[in-house]
Amino acid sequence: MVVRYSRIDERERLEDEAARRFLKARTSGTDNDWADAYAWIAEHPAHGVAFAKAEAAWEVSGRLKEVSPRIDPEAIAGPAGRFEAVVGRRQVIAAIFTTAFVGTAATVAVQKASSVVRYRTAVGEAQRFRLEDGSSIFLNTNSAVEIAIRERSRFVRLLRGEASFVVAPGHPAPLVIDALGTRLQAVAGGFNVRLRPDVLELTVVDGQVRVAGQDVAGDRVVMATHGAAIRAGSVAMTALSDTQAARRLAWQGGIVEFRGETLAQAVDEFNRYRVSPLVIGDPEIASVRVDGRFRVGASDQFIGLLSPGLGIRQVVGADRSVLLLRAPDFAEDGRNLTLDR
Amino acid sequence: MSNNHDPKAASGQVRARLDWFKGQVLPHEAALRARLRRIMPRRADLDDIIAEALARAFATEDFARVTGGRAWLFRIARNLIIDQARRDKIISFEQLADFDLIASDQNTEARLEARDELRRLEAIVDTLPIQCRRAFILRRIYDKPVAEIAEEMGLSVSTVDKHIARATAKVMVAIGEFEEFRVGGSLQQDRRAREA
Numbered sequence: 004m005v006v007r008y009s010r011i012d013e014r015e016r017l018e019d020e021a022a023r024r025f026l027k028a029r030t031s032g033t034d035n036d037w038a039d040a041y042a043w044i045a046e047h048p049a050h051g052v053a054f055a056k057a058e059a060a061w062e063v064s065g066r067l068k069e070v071s072p073r074i075d076p077e078a079i080a081g082p083a084g085r086f087e088a089v090v091g092r093r094q095v096i097a098a099i100f101t102t103a104f105v106g107t108a109a110t111v112a113v114q115k116a117s118s119v120v121r122y123r124t125a126v127g128e129a130q131r132f133r134l135e136d137g138s139s140i141f142l143n144t145n146s147a148v149e150i151a152i153r154e155r156s157r158f159v160r161l162l163r164g165e166a167s168f169v170v171a172p173g174h175p176a177p178l179v180i181d182a183l184g185t186r187l188q189a190v191a192g193g194f195n196v197r198l199r200p201d202v203l204e205l206t207v208v209d210g211q212v213r214v215a216g217q218d219v220a221g222d223r224v225v226m227a228t229h230g231a232a233i234r235a236g237s238v239a240m241t242a243l244s245d246t247q248a249a250r251r252l253a254w255q256g257g258i259v260e261f262r263g264e265t266l267a268q269a270v271d272e273f274n275r276y277r278v279s280p281l282v283i284g285d286p287e288i289a290s291v292r293v294d295g296r297f298r299v300g301a302s303d304q305f306i307g308l309l310s311p312g313l314g315i316r317q318v319v320g321a322d323r324s325v326l327l328l329r330a331p332d333f334a335e336d337g338r339n340l341t342l343d344r
Numbered sequence: 345m346s347n348n349h350d351p352k353a354a355s356g357q358v359r360a361r362l363d364w365f366k367g368q369v370l371p372h373e374a375a376l377r378a379r380l381r382r383i384m385p386r387r388a389d390l391d392d393i394i395a396e397a398l399a400r401a402f403a404t405e406d407f408a409r410v411t412g413g414r415a416w417l418f419r420i421a422r423n424l425i426i427d428q429a430r431r432d433k434i435i436s437f438e439q440l441a442d443f444d445l446i447a448s449d450q451n452t453e454a455r456l457e458a459r460d461e462l463r464r465l466e467a468i469v470d471t472l473p474i475q476c477r478r479a480f481i482l483r484r485i486y487d488k489p490v491a492e493i494a495e496e497m498g499l500s501v502s503t504v505d506k507h508i509a510r511a512t513a514k515v516m517v518a519i520g521e522f523e524e525f526r527v528g529g530s531l532q533q534d535r536r537a538r539e540a
Contacts, residue, residue: 014395015513022512026505030490038351041358048403049395051358053516055365055402060515066462067469067485149474162474 137171368413
Protein backbone atom coordinates (compact mmCIF):
# COMPACT_ATOMS: atom_id res chain seq x y z
CA MET A 4 0.00 0.00 0.00
CA VAL A 5 1.27 3.42 -0.94
CA VAL A 6 -0.80 5.36 1.53
CA ARG A 7 0.89 6.71 4.61
CA TYR A 8 -2.14 8.70 5.68
CA SER A 9 -4.53 5.92 6.49
CA ARG A 10 -5.54 7.04 9.94
CA ILE A 11 -8.29 9.57 10.31
CA ASP A 12 -6.42 12.06 12.47
CA GLU A 13 -3.43 11.87 10.16
CA ARG A 14 -5.66 12.58 7.22
CA GLU A 15 -7.15 15.54 9.02
CA ARG A 16 -3.70 16.88 9.70
CA LEU A 17 -2.84 16.41 6.05
CA GLU A 18 -5.98 18.28 4.97
CA ASP A 19 -5.17 21.18 7.28
CA GLU A 20 -1.61 21.28 6.05
CA ALA A 21 -2.70 21.23 2.40
CA ALA A 22 -5.20 24.02 3.01
CA ARG A 23 -2.58 26.07 4.78
CA ARG A 24 -0.01 25.62 2.01
CA PHE A 25 -2.53 26.36 -0.70
CA LEU A 26 -3.75 29.53 1.02
CA LYS A 27 -0.20 30.71 1.61
CA ALA A 28 0.73 30.31 -2.03
CA ARG A 29 -2.52 31.77 -3.25
CA THR A 30 -2.34 34.81 -0.97
CA SER A 31 1.24 35.76 -1.72
CA GLY A 32 1.13 34.51 -5.30
CA THR A 33 4.93 34.47 -5.45
CA ASP A 34 6.77 31.87 -7.55
CA ASN A 35 8.67 30.88 -4.44
CA ASP A 36 5.61 29.98 -2.41
CA TRP A 37 4.10 28.07 -5.31
CA ALA A 38 7.38 26.24 -5.86
CA ASP A 39 7.35 25.29 -2.17
CA ALA A 40 3.82 23.98 -2.51
CA TYR A 41 4.65 22.01 -5.66
CA ALA A 42 7.73 20.53 -3.98
CA TRP A 43 5.54 19.39 -1.10
CA ILE A 44 3.09 17.83 -3.54
CA ALA A 45 5.90 15.98 -5.28
CA GLU A 46 6.78 14.29 -1.98
CA HIS A 47 3.74 12.04 -2.02
CA PRO A 48 0.60 11.52 -4.14
CA ALA A 49 -1.55 11.91 -1.02
CA HIS A 50 -0.19 15.46 -0.69
CA GLY A 51 -1.32 16.11 -4.25
CA VAL A 52 -4.81 14.76 -3.56
CA ALA A 53 -5.20 16.95 -0.49
CA PHE A 54 -3.82 20.00 -2.25
CA ALA A 55 -6.13 19.52 -5.24
CA LYS A 56 -9.05 19.25 -2.82
CA ALA A 57 -8.06 22.45 -1.06
CA GLU A 58 -7.99 24.25 -4.40
CA ALA A 59 -11.31 22.74 -5.39
CA ALA A 60 -12.86 23.71 -2.05
CA TRP A 61 -11.68 27.27 -2.52
CA GLU A 62 -12.96 27.50 -6.10
CA VAL A 63 -16.28 25.94 -5.26
CA SER A 64 -16.93 28.09 -2.21
CA GLY A 65 -16.61 31.11 -4.47
CA ARG A 66 -20.14 30.22 -5.55
CA LEU A 67 -21.29 31.70 -2.27
CA LYS A 68 -20.70 35.06 -3.88
CA GLU A 69 -23.72 34.39 -6.07
CA VAL A 70 -25.96 34.96 -3.09
CA SER A 71 -23.93 37.73 -1.52
CA PRO A 72 -25.28 40.70 -3.52
CA ARG A 73 -28.64 40.06 -1.88
CA ILE A 74 -27.06 40.72 1.47
CA ASP A 75 -26.07 43.91 3.12
CA PRO A 76 -22.36 43.45 3.92
CA GLU A 77 -23.19 44.83 7.35
CA ALA A 78 -25.30 41.77 7.99
CA ILE A 79 -22.23 39.58 8.24
CA ALA A 80 -20.44 42.01 10.51
CA GLY A 81 -22.18 40.17 13.30
CA PRO A 82 -20.65 36.88 14.25
CA ALA A 83 -23.90 35.03 13.73
CA GLY A 84 -23.24 35.13 10.03
CA ARG A 85 -25.54 35.75 7.17
CA PHE A 86 -26.91 32.36 6.33
CA GLU A 87 -29.99 32.74 8.39
CA ALA A 88 -30.80 35.80 6.36
CA VAL A 89 -30.32 34.21 2.97
CA VAL A 90 -31.49 30.69 3.31
CA GLY A 91 -33.64 30.74 6.37
CA ARG A 92 -32.87 28.41 9.20
CA ARG A 93 -35.50 25.88 8.27
CA GLN A 94 -34.04 25.45 4.83
CA VAL A 95 -30.54 24.97 6.20
CA ILE A 96 -31.77 22.30 8.54
CA ALA A 97 -33.74 20.66 5.75
CA ALA A 98 -30.61 20.62 3.62
CA ILE A 99 -28.71 19.01 6.45
CA PHE A 100 -31.25 16.30 7.01
CA THR A 101 -31.92 15.41 3.40
CA THR A 102 -28.26 14.53 3.09
CA ALA A 103 -27.64 10.87 3.83
CA PHE A 104 -25.02 10.24 6.46
CA VAL A 105 -22.91 7.53 7.84
CA GLY A 106 -21.22 8.56 11.08
CA THR A 107 -18.44 10.91 10.03
CA ALA A 108 -16.57 13.78 11.54
CA ALA A 109 -18.47 16.15 9.29
CA THR A 110 -21.75 14.61 10.34
CA VAL A 111 -21.01 15.07 14.00
CA ALA A 112 -20.27 18.72 13.36
CA VAL A 113 -23.49 19.08 11.41
CA GLN A 114 -25.60 17.45 14.08
CA LYS A 115 -23.98 19.46 16.82
CA ALA A 116 -24.59 22.65 14.94
CA SER A 117 -28.12 21.77 13.97
CA SER A 118 -29.24 21.80 17.57
CA VAL A 119 -27.82 25.26 18.10
CA VAL A 120 -30.37 27.89 17.17
CA ARG A 121 -29.37 31.37 16.12
CA TYR A 122 -31.60 34.39 16.22
CA ARG A 123 -30.76 37.87 15.09
CA THR A 124 -32.48 41.17 14.54
CA ALA A 125 -31.68 43.80 11.95
CA VAL A 126 -31.04 47.45 12.76
CA GLY A 127 -34.29 49.01 13.92
CA GLU A 128 -35.99 45.66 14.47
CA ALA A 129 -37.02 44.05 17.77
CA GLN A 130 -38.40 40.56 18.13
CA ARG A 131 -39.42 38.07 20.78
CA PHE A 132 -38.44 34.39 20.51
CA ARG A 133 -39.76 31.49 22.55
CA LEU A 134 -37.31 28.75 23.52
CA GLU A 135 -37.92 25.01 23.84
CA ASP A 136 -37.82 25.09 27.65
CA GLY A 137 -40.57 27.74 27.84
CA SER A 138 -38.18 30.64 28.41
CA SER A 139 -38.29 33.63 26.08
CA ILE A 140 -35.80 36.07 24.65
CA PHE A 141 -36.70 39.52 23.42
CA LEU A 142 -34.01 40.90 21.13
CA ASN A 143 -33.55 44.62 20.69
CA THR A 144 -32.20 46.24 17.51
CA ASN A 145 -29.13 44.76 15.78
CA SER A 146 -28.72 41.90 18.22
CA ALA A 147 -27.80 38.25 17.91
CA VAL A 148 -27.89 35.19 20.15
CA GLU A 149 -27.06 31.51 19.85
CA ILE A 150 -29.10 29.09 21.89
CA ALA A 151 -28.55 25.46 22.87
CA ILE A 152 -31.27 23.98 25.04
CA ARG A 153 -30.48 20.42 26.07
CA GLU A 154 -31.99 17.94 28.48
CA ARG A 155 -29.49 18.76 31.20
CA SER A 156 -28.28 22.20 30.26
CA ARG A 157 -29.44 25.41 28.70
CA PHE A 158 -27.02 27.83 27.21
CA VAL A 159 -27.32 31.17 25.47
CA ARG A 160 -24.53 33.21 23.95
CA LEU A 161 -25.25 36.90 23.49
CA LEU A 162 -23.18 37.86 20.48
CA ARG A 163 -24.14 41.47 20.15
CA GLY A 164 -26.74 44.01 21.09
CA GLU A 165 -29.27 43.75 23.86
CA ALA A 166 -31.67 41.06 25.03
CA SER A 167 -34.33 40.63 27.69
CA PHE A 168 -34.70 37.16 29.15
CA VAL A 169 -37.65 35.56 30.91
CA VAL A 170 -36.36 32.30 32.34
CA ALA A 171 -38.85 29.48 32.77
CA PRO A 172 -38.46 27.62 36.08
CA GLY A 173 -38.57 23.82 36.36
CA HIS A 174 -35.62 22.94 34.15
CA PRO A 175 -32.93 20.83 35.87
CA ALA A 176 -30.22 23.35 34.93
CA PRO A 177 -30.03 27.12 35.30
CA LEU A 178 -30.02 29.19 32.11
CA VAL A 179 -26.39 30.13 31.51
CA ILE A 180 -25.67 33.21 29.44
CA ASP A 181 -22.29 33.97 28.02
CA ALA A 182 -21.97 37.62 27.07
CA LEU A 183 -18.53 38.27 25.61
CA GLY A 184 -16.87 36.16 28.28
CA THR A 185 -19.01 37.22 31.23
CA ARG A 186 -21.09 34.35 32.57
CA LEU A 187 -24.55 34.95 33.99
CA GLN A 188 -26.82 32.31 35.53
CA ALA A 189 -30.47 32.35 36.47
CA VAL A 190 -32.81 29.61 37.62
CA ALA A 191 -35.93 31.69 37.00
CA GLY A 192 -36.96 35.33 36.68
CA GLY A 193 -36.56 38.18 34.24
CA PHE A 194 -33.65 40.44 33.39
CA ASN A 195 -32.13 42.57 30.66
CA VAL A 196 -28.57 42.31 29.33
CA ARG A 197 -27.01 44.98 27.15
CA LEU A 198 -23.56 44.87 25.61
CA ARG A 199 -22.35 48.44 25.74
CA PRO A 200 -19.06 49.30 24.07
CA ASP A 201 -17.00 49.07 27.28
CA VAL A 202 -19.29 47.51 29.82
CA LEU A 203 -21.97 44.90 30.22
CA GLU A 204 -25.14 46.35 31.68
CA LEU A 205 -27.40 44.00 33.63
CA THR A 206 -30.85 44.95 34.90
CA VAL A 207 -32.64 42.40 37.08
CA VAL A 208 -36.42 42.79 37.16
CA ASP A 209 -37.48 39.59 38.82
CA GLY A 210 -35.64 36.76 40.58
CA GLN A 211 -31.87 36.91 40.83
CA VAL A 212 -28.87 36.56 38.54
CA ARG A 213 -25.53 35.06 39.51
CA VAL A 214 -22.49 36.66 37.89
CA ALA A 215 -19.52 34.29 37.68
CA GLY A 216 -16.36 35.95 38.91
CA GLN A 217 -12.80 35.52 37.70
CA ASP A 218 -11.93 33.35 40.72
CA VAL A 219 -13.80 30.80 42.81
CA ALA A 220 -14.75 33.21 45.54
CA GLY A 221 -15.82 35.81 43.03
CA ASP A 222 -19.43 34.87 42.29
CA ARG A 223 -21.79 37.80 42.87
CA VAL A 224 -25.56 37.73 43.03
CA VAL A 225 -27.58 40.59 41.60
CA MET A 226 -31.05 40.79 43.14
CA ALA A 227 -34.33 41.96 41.62
CA THR A 228 -34.69 45.75 41.10
CA HIS A 229 -30.92 46.06 40.96
CA GLY A 230 -28.65 46.93 38.11
CA ALA A 231 -25.03 45.96 37.63
CA ALA A 232 -22.20 47.26 35.48
CA ILE A 233 -19.78 44.43 34.74
CA ARG A 234 -16.35 44.85 33.26
CA ALA A 235 -13.24 42.70 33.40
CA GLY A 236 -14.59 40.63 36.28
CA SER A 237 -15.59 43.53 38.51
CA VAL A 238 -19.27 43.93 39.30
CA ALA A 239 -20.66 47.28 40.44
CA MET A 240 -24.23 47.00 41.73
CA THR A 241 -26.79 49.76 42.21
CA ALA A 242 -30.38 49.71 43.43
CA LEU A 243 -32.76 51.01 40.78
CA SER A 244 -35.91 53.02 41.33
CA ASP A 245 -39.01 51.89 39.45
CA THR A 246 -38.63 54.70 36.94
CA GLN A 247 -34.95 53.96 36.42
CA ALA A 248 -35.71 50.28 35.82
CA ALA A 249 -38.62 51.18 33.51
CA ARG A 250 -36.38 53.46 31.43
CA ARG A 251 -33.88 50.67 30.90
CA LEU A 252 -36.67 48.44 29.61
CA ALA A 253 -38.55 51.12 27.67
CA TRP A 254 -37.14 49.78 24.38
CA GLN A 255 -39.48 46.81 24.70
CA GLY A 256 -42.31 49.23 24.00
CA GLY A 257 -40.31 50.89 21.23
CA ILE A 258 -39.46 53.94 23.33
CA VAL A 259 -36.27 55.77 24.26
CA GLU A 260 -36.40 58.14 27.15
CA PHE A 261 -33.92 60.83 28.11
CA ARG A 262 -33.68 62.54 31.49
CA GLY A 263 -30.84 64.98 31.34
CA GLU A 264 -28.60 62.93 29.04
CA THR A 265 -26.17 64.85 26.88
CA LEU A 266 -26.94 65.25 23.20
CA ALA A 267 -23.94 62.97 22.54
CA GLN A 268 -25.53 60.22 24.62
CA ALA A 269 -28.92 60.72 22.97
CA VAL A 270 -27.35 60.54 19.51
CA ASP A 271 -25.55 57.30 20.45
CA GLU A 272 -28.82 55.85 21.63
CA PHE A 273 -30.73 56.80 18.47
CA ASN A 274 -27.91 55.54 16.27
CA ARG A 275 -28.49 52.02 17.54
CA TYR A 276 -31.76 52.09 15.63
CA ARG A 277 -30.53 53.92 12.53
CA VAL A 278 -28.77 52.55 9.48
CA SER A 279 -27.29 55.94 8.61
CA PRO A 280 -25.97 57.64 11.73
CA LEU A 281 -26.52 61.00 13.32
CA VAL A 282 -23.16 62.69 13.70
CA ILE A 283 -22.37 65.60 15.98
CA GLY A 284 -20.30 67.96 13.86
CA ASP A 285 -19.59 70.55 16.53
CA PRO A 286 -18.17 69.57 19.94
CA GLU A 287 -19.84 72.58 21.56
CA ILE A 288 -23.30 71.13 21.12
CA ALA A 289 -22.35 67.64 22.36
CA SER A 290 -22.85 68.57 26.00
CA VAL A 291 -26.32 70.07 25.61
CA ARG A 292 -28.75 68.25 27.93
CA VAL A 293 -31.84 66.58 26.57
CA ASP A 294 -35.16 65.47 28.14
CA GLY A 295 -37.99 63.62 26.46
CA ARG A 296 -39.62 60.43 25.28
CA PHE A 297 -39.41 59.28 21.69
CA ARG A 298 -40.27 56.32 19.51
CA VAL A 299 -37.02 54.53 18.75
CA GLY A 300 -37.55 55.00 15.04
CA ALA A 301 -38.43 58.69 15.31
CA SER A 302 -34.94 60.15 15.41
CA ASP A 303 -35.79 62.39 12.44
CA GLN A 304 -38.51 63.94 14.52
CA PHE A 305 -36.02 64.36 17.34
CA ILE A 306 -33.69 66.26 15.04
CA GLY A 307 -36.59 68.36 13.83
CA LEU A 308 -37.29 69.43 17.40
CA LEU A 309 -33.65 70.19 18.08
CA SER A 310 -33.33 72.69 15.35
CA PRO A 311 -35.61 75.50 16.49
CA GLY A 312 -35.08 74.75 20.19
CA LEU A 313 -31.31 74.98 20.25
CA GLY A 314 -30.28 76.55 17.04
CA ILE A 315 -28.90 73.31 15.76
CA ARG A 316 -28.99 72.80 12.03
CA GLN A 317 -28.69 69.60 10.11
CA VAL A 318 -26.84 68.69 6.94
CA VAL A 319 -27.77 65.45 5.23
CA GLY A 320 -24.83 63.65 3.64
CA ALA A 321 -24.78 61.58 0.46
CA ASP A 322 -24.85 58.39 2.57
CA ARG A 323 -28.00 59.73 4.32
CA SER A 324 -26.10 60.35 7.53
CA VAL A 325 -27.13 63.51 9.33
CA LEU A 326 -24.52 65.98 10.48
CA LEU A 327 -25.62 68.15 13.41
CA LEU A 328 -24.08 71.63 13.53
CA ARG A 329 -24.63 74.81 15.47
CA ALA A 330 -26.65 77.36 13.56
CA PRO A 331 -24.39 80.36 12.77
CA ASP A 332 -26.58 83.00 14.47
CA PHE A 333 -26.92 81.07 17.71
CA ALA A 334 -24.15 81.85 20.14
CA GLU A 335 -25.52 81.05 23.59
CA ASP A 336 -24.11 78.16 25.59
CA GLY A 337 -25.45 75.85 28.25
CA ARG A 338 -29.08 75.73 27.19
CA ASN A 339 -31.01 72.66 28.09
CA LEU A 340 -33.78 71.24 26.04
CA THR A 341 -37.06 69.64 27.04
CA LEU A 342 -38.88 68.05 24.21
CA ASP A 343 -41.79 66.15 25.68
CA ARG A 344 -44.45 65.31 23.22
CA MET B 345 14.07 13.03 -17.04
CA SER B 346 15.66 16.40 -17.59
CA ASN B 347 12.49 18.05 -16.35
CA ASN B 348 13.31 17.05 -12.82
CA HIS B 349 16.35 19.29 -12.86
CA ASP B 350 14.50 22.33 -14.07
CA PRO B 351 12.35 23.69 -11.23
CA LYS B 352 10.13 25.73 -13.59
CA ALA B 353 9.30 22.73 -15.75
CA ALA B 354 8.76 20.54 -12.69
CA SER B 355 6.32 23.12 -11.30
CA GLY B 356 4.51 23.22 -14.62
CA GLN B 357 4.10 19.45 -14.53
CA VAL B 358 2.68 19.48 -11.01
CA ARG B 359 0.31 22.27 -12.04
CA ALA B 360 -0.91 20.28 -15.05
CA ARG B 361 -1.37 17.22 -12.89
CA LEU B 362 -3.37 19.15 -10.29
CA ASP B 363 -5.65 20.60 -12.96
CA TRP B 364 -6.18 17.21 -14.54
CA PHE B 365 -6.96 15.64 -11.16
CA LYS B 366 -9.41 18.42 -10.20
CA GLY B 367 -11.20 18.19 -13.53
CA GLN B 368 -11.16 14.47 -14.20
CA VAL B 369 -10.95 12.56 -10.92
CA LEU B 370 -12.05 14.62 -7.96
CA PRO B 371 -15.62 15.15 -9.23
CA HIS B 372 -16.18 11.39 -8.96
CA GLU B 373 -14.96 10.80 -5.42
CA ALA B 374 -18.40 11.18 -3.87
CA ALA B 375 -19.93 8.81 -6.42
CA LEU B 376 -17.22 6.24 -5.73
CA ARG B 377 -17.86 6.56 -2.03
CA ALA B 378 -21.58 6.03 -2.54
CA ARG B 379 -20.96 2.90 -4.60
CA LEU B 380 -18.42 1.45 -2.21
CA ARG B 381 -20.53 2.11 0.81
CA ARG B 382 -22.97 -0.56 -0.31
CA ILE B 383 -20.32 -3.25 -0.26
CA MET B 384 -18.02 -1.91 2.46
CA PRO B 385 -20.03 -1.14 5.56
CA ARG B 386 -17.00 -0.35 7.69
CA ARG B 387 -16.17 3.29 7.54
CA ALA B 388 -12.43 2.85 8.13
CA ASP B 389 -12.11 0.36 5.24
CA LEU B 390 -14.02 2.68 2.99
CA ASP B 391 -11.86 5.70 3.84
CA ASP B 392 -8.67 3.73 3.33
CA ILE B 393 -9.69 2.40 -0.05
CA ILE B 394 -10.81 5.80 -1.28
CA ALA B 395 -7.69 7.57 -0.04
CA GLU B 396 -5.55 4.94 -1.68
CA ALA B 397 -7.50 5.03 -4.94
CA LEU B 398 -7.27 8.82 -5.12
CA ALA B 399 -3.55 8.78 -4.35
CA ARG B 400 -2.94 6.19 -7.07
CA ALA B 401 -5.04 8.13 -9.54
CA PHE B 402 -3.05 11.25 -8.72
CA ALA B 403 0.18 9.34 -9.35
CA THR B 404 -1.01 8.16 -12.80
CA GLU B 405 2.12 8.30 -14.89
CA ASP B 406 0.65 9.22 -18.24
CA PHE B 407 -2.19 11.28 -16.82
CA ALA B 408 -2.63 13.54 -19.83
CA ARG B 409 -3.92 10.60 -21.83
CA VAL B 410 -6.62 9.69 -19.31
CA THR B 411 -9.77 11.52 -20.29
CA GLY B 412 -12.39 9.26 -18.70
CA GLY B 413 -11.61 10.09 -15.09
CA ARG B 414 -14.60 8.33 -13.60
CA ALA B 415 -13.91 4.98 -15.27
CA TRP B 416 -10.23 5.30 -14.42
CA LEU B 417 -10.90 6.01 -10.73
CA PHE B 418 -13.41 3.16 -10.48
CA ARG B 419 -10.99 0.77 -12.12
CA ILE B 420 -8.21 1.66 -9.70
CA ALA B 421 -10.61 1.19 -6.79
CA ARG B 422 -11.78 -2.14 -8.17
CA ASN B 423 -8.25 -3.48 -8.44
CA LEU B 424 -7.51 -2.38 -4.89
CA ILE B 425 -10.59 -4.12 -3.63
CA ILE B 426 -9.70 -7.34 -5.41
CA ASP B 427 -6.26 -7.26 -3.81
CA GLN B 428 -7.79 -6.68 -0.44
CA ALA B 429 -10.51 -9.24 -0.88
CA ARG B 430 -7.89 -11.85 -1.64
CA ARG B 431 -5.82 -10.88 1.35
CA ASP B 432 -8.23 -9.83 4.07
CA LYS B 433 -11.61 -11.10 2.90
CA ILE B 434 -13.20 -7.74 3.65
CA ILE B 435 -15.74 -8.27 0.91
CA SER B 436 -16.84 -11.24 -1.12
CA PHE B 437 -16.50 -11.59 -4.85
CA GLU B 438 -20.29 -11.63 -5.16
CA GLN B 439 -20.34 -8.14 -3.73
CA LEU B 440 -17.63 -7.13 -6.13
CA ALA B 441 -19.83 -8.26 -9.00
CA ASP B 442 -22.49 -5.90 -7.67
CA PHE B 443 -19.96 -3.12 -7.65
CA ASP B 444 -19.12 -3.74 -11.30
CA LEU B 445 -22.78 -3.61 -12.26
CA ILE B 446 -23.30 -0.35 -10.48
CA ALA B 447 -20.07 1.21 -11.64
CA SER B 448 -20.83 0.55 -15.28
CA ASP B 449 -24.04 2.51 -15.05
CA GLN B 450 -22.92 6.10 -15.27
CA ASN B 451 -26.33 7.71 -15.25
CA THR B 452 -27.92 6.19 -12.19
CA GLU B 453 -28.14 9.50 -10.42
CA ALA B 454 -29.85 12.53 -11.76
CA ARG B 455 -27.83 15.69 -11.91
CA LEU B 456 -28.58 18.03 -9.12
CA GLU B 457 -29.41 21.58 -9.96
CA ALA B 458 -26.62 24.09 -9.46
CA ARG B 459 -28.74 25.77 -6.84
CA ASP B 460 -28.87 22.57 -4.75
CA GLU B 461 -25.11 22.51 -4.71
CA LEU B 462 -25.09 26.11 -3.55
CA ARG B 463 -27.60 25.34 -0.84
CA ARG B 464 -25.48 22.45 0.41
CA LEU B 465 -22.40 24.58 0.32
CA GLU B 466 -24.16 27.10 2.50
CA ALA B 467 -25.27 24.39 4.88
CA ILE B 468 -21.69 23.16 5.22
CA VAL B 469 -20.29 26.62 5.84
CA ASP B 470 -23.07 27.28 8.29
CA THR B 471 -21.84 24.43 10.48
CA LEU B 472 -18.44 26.04 10.98
CA PRO B 473 -17.69 27.53 14.38
CA ILE B 474 -18.61 31.20 14.49
CA GLN B 475 -15.20 32.81 14.26
CA CYS B 476 -14.03 30.31 11.68
CA ARG B 477 -17.12 30.96 9.57
CA ARG B 478 -16.86 34.70 9.86
CA ALA B 479 -13.19 34.78 8.90
CA PHE B 480 -13.88 32.50 5.95
CA ILE B 481 -16.84 34.52 4.69
CA LEU B 482 -15.00 37.80 4.92
CA ARG B 483 -12.05 36.32 3.08
CA ARG B 484 -13.80 34.25 0.46
CA ILE B 485 -16.95 36.22 -0.27
CA TYR B 486 -15.92 39.75 0.53
CA ASP B 487 -12.29 39.29 -0.51
CA LYS B 488 -11.01 41.14 2.51
CA PRO B 489 -7.26 40.92 3.19
CA VAL B 490 -6.35 38.73 6.15
CA ALA B 491 -4.78 41.67 7.98
CA GLU B 492 -8.03 43.59 7.77
CA ILE B 493 -10.07 40.63 9.00
CA ALA B 494 -7.66 40.18 11.90
CA GLU B 495 -8.08 43.83 12.82
CA GLU B 496 -11.86 43.70 12.56
CA MET B 497 -12.16 40.51 14.61
CA GLY B 498 -9.53 41.48 17.15
CA LEU B 499 -7.46 38.38 16.39
CA SER B 500 -3.89 37.80 15.28
CA VAL B 501 -3.16 37.28 11.60
CA SER B 502 -1.97 33.74 12.26
CA THR B 503 -5.22 32.87 14.06
CA VAL B 504 -7.27 34.20 11.15
CA ASP B 505 -5.08 32.17 8.78
CA LYS B 506 -5.80 29.10 10.85
CA HIS B 507 -9.55 29.74 10.82
CA ILE B 508 -9.57 30.13 7.04
CA ALA B 509 -7.49 26.99 6.53
CA ARG B 510 -9.79 25.06 8.86
CA ALA B 511 -12.87 26.23 6.97
CA THR B 512 -11.28 25.30 3.64
CA ALA B 513 -10.43 21.85 5.00
CA LYS B 514 -14.06 21.40 6.10
CA VAL B 515 -15.31 22.17 2.61
CA MET B 516 -12.67 19.77 1.25
CA VAL B 517 -14.04 16.96 3.37
CA ALA B 518 -17.57 17.78 2.30
CA ILE B 519 -16.63 17.51 -1.36
CA GLY B 520 -15.72 13.87 -0.90
CA GLU B 521 -18.35 13.05 1.70
CA PHE B 522 -21.67 14.15 0.41
CA GLU B 523 -22.85 12.16 -2.54
CA GLU B 524 -25.45 14.70 -3.48
CA PHE B 525 -23.07 17.56 -2.97
CA ARG B 526 -22.03 17.84 -6.57
CA VAL B 527 -19.02 20.01 -6.20
CA GLY B 528 -17.66 18.30 -9.26
CA GLY B 529 -20.48 19.83 -11.25
CA SER B 530 -19.27 23.33 -10.81
CA LEU B 531 -15.66 22.26 -11.14
CA GLN B 532 -16.44 20.87 -14.54
CA GLN B 533 -18.42 23.94 -15.44
CA ASP B 534 -15.47 26.11 -14.46
CA ARG B 535 -13.27 24.03 -16.66
CA ARG B 536 -15.65 24.26 -19.59
CA ALA B 537 -15.91 27.99 -19.08
CA ARG B 538 -12.14 28.31 -19.15
CA GLU B 539 -11.82 26.21 -22.24
CA ALA B 540 -14.60 28.03 -24.07
